[in-house]
Amino acid sequence: MTEATFQCGLEAVLAILGGKWKPLIVYHLAGGSKRTGELRRLVTKVSEKMLIQHLKELTDDGVIRRIDYRKVPPHVEYELTDFGRSLAQVLAPLCEWGTHHNAEVAMIVQKREHAARVA
Amino acid sequence: MTEATFQCGLEAVLAILGGKWKPLIVYHLAGGSKRTGELRRLVTKVSEKMLIQHLKELTDDGVIRRIDYRKVPPHVEYELTDFGRSLAQVLAPLCEWGTHHNAEVAMIVQKREHAARVA
DNA sequence: CTCGACACTTACAAAATAGTCAGTACTGGA
DNA sequence: TCCAGTACTGACTATTTTGTAAGTGTCGAG
Numbered sequence: 001m002t003e004a005t006f007q008c009g010l011e012a013v014l015a016i017l018g019g020k021w022k023p024l025i026v027y028h029l030a031g032g033s034k035r036t037g038e039l040r041r042l043v044t045k046v047s048e049k050m051l052i053q054h055l056k057e058l059t060d061d062g063v064i065r066r067i068d069y070r071k072v073p074p075h076v077e078y079e080l081t082d083f084g085r086s087l088a089q090v091l092a093p094l095c096e097w098g099t100h101h102n103a104e105v106a107m108i109v110q111k112r113e114h115a116a117r118v119a
Numbered sequence: 120m121t122e123a124t125f126q127c128g129l130e131a132v133l134a135i136l137g138g139k140w141k142p143l144i145v146y147h148l149a150g151g152s153k154r155t156g157e158l159r160r161l162v163t164k165v166s167e168k169m170l171i172q173h174l175k176e177l178t179d180d181g182v183i184r185r186i187d188y189r190k191v192p193p194h195v196e197y198e199l200t201d202f203g204r205s206l207a208q209v210l211a212p213l214c215e216w217g218t219h220h221n222a223e224v225a226m227i228v229q230k231r232e233h234a235a236r237v238a
Numbered sequence: 239c240t241c242g243a244c245a246c247t248t249a250c251a252a253a254a255t256a257g258t259c260a261g262t263a264c265t266g267g268a
Numbered sequence: 269t270c271c272a273g274t275a276c277t278g279a280c281t282a283t284t285t286t287g288t289a290a291g292t293g294t295c296g297a298g
Contacts (some may be wrong), residue, residue: 005225006218006224007162007163008143008217009214009216009219010142010146010213010214011142011217012218012220012221012224013216016224020255023130024130027127027129035274035275037274047256049257049278050255050256060230060231060234061231062227068275071274072263073264073265073273074263074274074275074276076275087216090213093209094210094212094213095127095129096128097128097131097206098125098129099131101131101202101205102125102131105124105125105135106125108135108180108181112179112180139286154244155244156244166286167246168247171247172286190244191293192243192293192296193244193245193293
């Protein structure tokens with residue numbers, strides 16, 4: 001670990017939040033702890049497998065915490081750790097940028113899809 | 120395109136910077152325009168193909184601008200557009216977070232790789 | 239006159255990521 | 269009893285993304 005692991009801090013962020021649904025999960029959990037099923041309903045387009053896989057990875061990475069009520073039928077909740085909260089905080093400006101430039105980005109994506117169809 | 124394209128602004132950012140080397144490219148260009156070869160040397164681990172592919176996508180997306188000096192042998196430079204600069208600005212806090220938590224993240228990644236080896 | 243530098247391009251292979259679909263063990267309600 | 273809901277797991281497939289290795293045309297240095 002003597003060499004610089006990351007050339008730019010961004011890489012570190014991506015190392016943690018690289019995964020199609022992870023930013024969304026962190027975003028939703030920033031508003032308070034949620035049950036697995038709640039998250040599945042919030043992040044509408046995620047499949048159950050991917051949700052749980054990402055949840056597990058985020059837990060392993062110390063971004064979120066899994067709270068198991070050890071009940072049958074199962075009751076599990078997830079919440080941000082301090083580490084996760086610090087990430088969520090720094091994510092906020094990005095979120096704002098995305099919201100602010102929403103239409104612009106949507107157009108870019110649309111143009112991209114159009115170009116792909118033509119080719 | 121009537122439905123909300125992005126649930127969370129983060130998705131918009133990812134739509135633009137989703138690509139292993141794109142954040143790095145933007146980061147390096149934030150310090151001024153660069154020639155293709157310079158970028159290749161700065162982003163040491165990127166292959167020529169990926170660099171150029173990402174450069175092209177960022178250009179198509181209006182994040183960077185390609186300046187061709189129409190010389191033989193070729194001389195091409197890339198620089199951020201206003202749009203790209205606005206992105207770079209909002210990226211800064213993320214960069215800082217990553218730099219600040221560098222060691223922490225490095226450890227997490229290391230742990231992940233270790234777990235993968237065991238399994 | 240060969241060789242490297244320049245900015246690419248192309249074909250193809252490998253790896254990472256995401257997806258579907260079925261199944262587990264248990265409960266409480268109709 | 270049957271069925272939905274709970275949180276999850278595993279086999280298998282599909283898609284996307286990245287990487288490797290080669291080739292293009294032109295120039296100037298050696």
